[in-house]
Amino acid sequence: MMSSKVVLFFLPCILCSLIISLTLLIIFCILTDMGKEESPKFNKRTTRSSSSTTPNSKTTSEASKTTTNHTQSLSINDLIFGGESITLDKLISSFPGRRSQILELISLLGPQNSPMIPLFVYGGASTGKTNIVLQIFKHLNRPFIYCSCVTCYNPRILFESILNQLLLHSKNKSNGYLSAKRCEKPSDFINLLHEALSTLLDSLKGDLGESNSKKLSTQVNGKMVYLVFDHIELVREWDKSSIILPFLFNLYDILKMPEVGLIFLSKTSPDTFQSDPPFPVYFPDYTEDDLRQIFMKEQANLKLYSSFLDLVLIPFCRITRQIDELSAAFTPLFKKYCEPLDDLQTLPNEDTKRKLFSHLQPFISLFLNETFSVPSQPLLNASANIDRTNRKSIAKKLGIDDSSDVIDFHMSTSAKCLLISAFLASRNPSTLDASLFDSTGGCDGRKRRRKNSNKSMDQKETKAHELLLKGPGTFPLERLLAIFQCISSAAEYSSDGVELQNGYIGVEGCDAGLMSDILLQLSSLCNANFISRGGTCPLEGSVRYRSTVSEDMALKVARSLKFPLSRYLYR
Template identity: 65%
Template sequence: MSKEESPQVTRRTTRHTSAAVSKTAVEMKASDTNPPTLNDLLYGEEEKPVSLDDVLSTFPGRKIQILELMRILGPLNCPVIPLFIYGDSSTGKTSIILQIFRHLNRPFVYASCLTCYNPRILFESVLNQLLLHRKNDANGYSSAKRCERPSDFVNFLREALVSVTTSLQGNSGKSGSKKSDRRANGNMFYLIFDNLELVREWDKSSTILPFLFNLYDILKMPEVGLIFISSTSPDTYYSSMGYVEPTPLYFPDYSEDDLRQIFMRYQENKKLYSSFLDVVLRPFVRITRRVDELSTAFSQLYKKYCEPLSDPGVVPNEEMKRRLFSNLQPHVASSMNDIFRVSSQPSTEVGATKEAKRKSGTKKSGGSEDIDQLDLHMSTSAKYLLLSAFLASRNPATLDASLFDSTGGSDNRKRKRKPSEKSLEQKEAAEQELLMKGPGTFPLERLLAIFQCITSVAEGSLEEEEEGNDWLGVQDGDDSLMSDVLLQLSSLCNANFIVKGASCPLEGSTRYRSTISEDMALKVARSLKFPLSKYIYRR
């Protein structure tokens, strides 16, 4: 499993550590009480320069972009105009720029707008790195400077940059004095802002964004280069404030061939994996071209693919390929339809169900597919409550009486008339409305009423089926059902199965809405042996 994922893993780790790379390096050393130096602003382990060929081979399919980037950054001590790198997620923007800086051995400051989630943190993080400031016990984990406003930031930044660049110039002046020391190359300094698209969601985005884009003109320091990384294109940044657009560089999504190269890396048995890719890559690429999603899907499938083989090192021939293919065929189709599931370990069944459950809880939409193997860890009353919430959301309130009256819900079907032209139209419109509006809302009283009805019905049906052999148990259960039903409701709300909406302006009471899909409701009903379909109103 780790084999296929290894490219992904390395990417992840680089990205993860990248934000704090200079900082973590600093913090590691902090215990050694080494005074921080400018060299902490370099990236990567010491004494390990990376050649351009290494960078190119690490990122298959990115040759054009890497070379273009190198050209824009230019040779040593070249000033650079602001650069805007954009492309979909998982196209290698951040990792490539960091590796290139490692190769060039030039100092930079990296700030991601994902981790620095407001202007103040962003500014202070940049300044901390620039001023070689470490947060530690002694200074109470405070920043070097307190700065909230762009105007203060510019003043501090200019001060810090001037001191950094002058010391860089001093450095390059006496270069080669100590050969073992890894020094920054040149006297250019770079500021990298990652995940810029998130700034648009900030409170003060209307001032911060133009400020960042204009930072180069405001600073007027040719020895400072600015690099913005964003997952959305420059045209999504238009605001009422204009600015001179930074020069764009696009990272397109990987093509099928690129993807093949990426997945072939780090494979032990290249022949076998290549025949595997022949089978799966094409259909999957039709759905998504993201490396991260594909790699999770493939790692599972490859294991399935290898299952019949005794020796994983075998070189497949035509006949074997065919056999393996027919073996894999059924899995591909099913895997394609839930390609995006968070991979759960099949060996640990408990973990899997937990995973699935949590997922369906937090992400309402993703839930339906996982229910098959989902063992619902819910009390009976919670299940009933869920069902009644579902019914209350789907069925029109006016029908409650006819559905739940003593004679049962089945007889009102007889009153069906032949649909006329007009009613068909109405039906269509209503259907449209249902699609648009989603599940309806309902007050608490209605929920409780339905709950009471269906529990009593279930009780009845149980009696019929089981000849009342545990009549007592059901009765007891029913009592306890009613006692803590409100508690159950609030826990269902917390699990996001039921959403508490705004209060109704007329009645003033809180209204609820059920978010579970019909599939899931049916499954819950099945686990209770409750005839849910009888009660769903179909238009």
């Protein structure tokens, strides 16, 4: 009886949501259709690094090519890197400090048409794994398929992306942006993959026979196909990783096709995987000498930059040797370094070097204690010139950081109040709420805290230690709302008309109206990760929250409201 009632009650809701989701879906489809028509298609294999080594010219030519080829079907030639092949010397010289790794990989890939056991290439972030592997294929001109587990974030997308590339299928308007084959399970995938690979290999063999006679039909080398899986470490976080990972690692044995080469790229070492990874190839981090060579590449004034590197490279290498973080720190520093110079082309002598050094000295220690936050790039710029956008945004950031008291985002007053009350609720013990927020607005609470016995000092120490270990406490919604009400009224009381230009709204007047607003604010604060929504309390059954903002941040927010936060903080 009960359940049927519940079903009856929920039925309209379900129907409603179904209709809404359907309309949303339709709108979304239309929008994506429009978007696809307008934006040019990007090449499937422009990774961040390959686009940075061959800027603009390549992407534009690629874009024009794909737009002209839009309706035409892809051919086997699209499976190789395209463009002119590079020589081994150029390959090695374009990656300083990676000579042995490149040679190792090339010898493991072996001569044309020779089978290979699966490889597991690993090394820290920004050590050139992806780029080197792709450029090696450019050098060898062999057909390969690249898929990154970042963009293919679940098995289905990964499988379909591989099949699409193998079947030379491109999503476009005429096929409704659908994949060539629909497959979700590994068992279906392996059958389809087998099929696709054998047709592709057959056509490769056929092509080879033809090209012997007329030579110009194809530039594809060999009849092996290589599958490159990038960011394989992300698969560990997938739902069915315990099945998918061993499946991918054993793919070679399951397929039993010697014409297929598998390469896995990972950021983490083989021992972090549950199942045995294939043959390991290690890319170590760059040494200081390698870093120097890399930074010296593509610099206008080599002498000047090298004297700059003499100063900064060693201290910064004590913190990190990751090239992306270092380059993010060095670009603004170099600008500072060049500030006293009139002409950037001058060759520095000892005197100017000394002058520049004394100019730079204070900034080095300042920058050492800054985090080198690399801002996330907007999606469209991903294949454009990344370095330039990086530089700009960092410069912008540095401009803001000079005035560190200002919060660098906009927030409504009530949201700020909510943030402060959440912070207070997390930091203060709930038993003290009554004394802190009585009618006198917290003054009484201060008096009580004056008396300090030895015992309470000890207690305080353990409390501080606990706070360090456990972090901010959790609180129920009711407590947050109560504190919020107290704070907003107290702020009004203490600032009595003086702070009215802040646009402060009283709460008491329109309680019911504001209530829903506040809950909305709360959920948006949760989404912005200022407040985290924890699990439900087993005893009370209500959701508990936790404030995640640091004390500095809370003080900043309080200052912007002119709210005396420190008076309310229990220490």
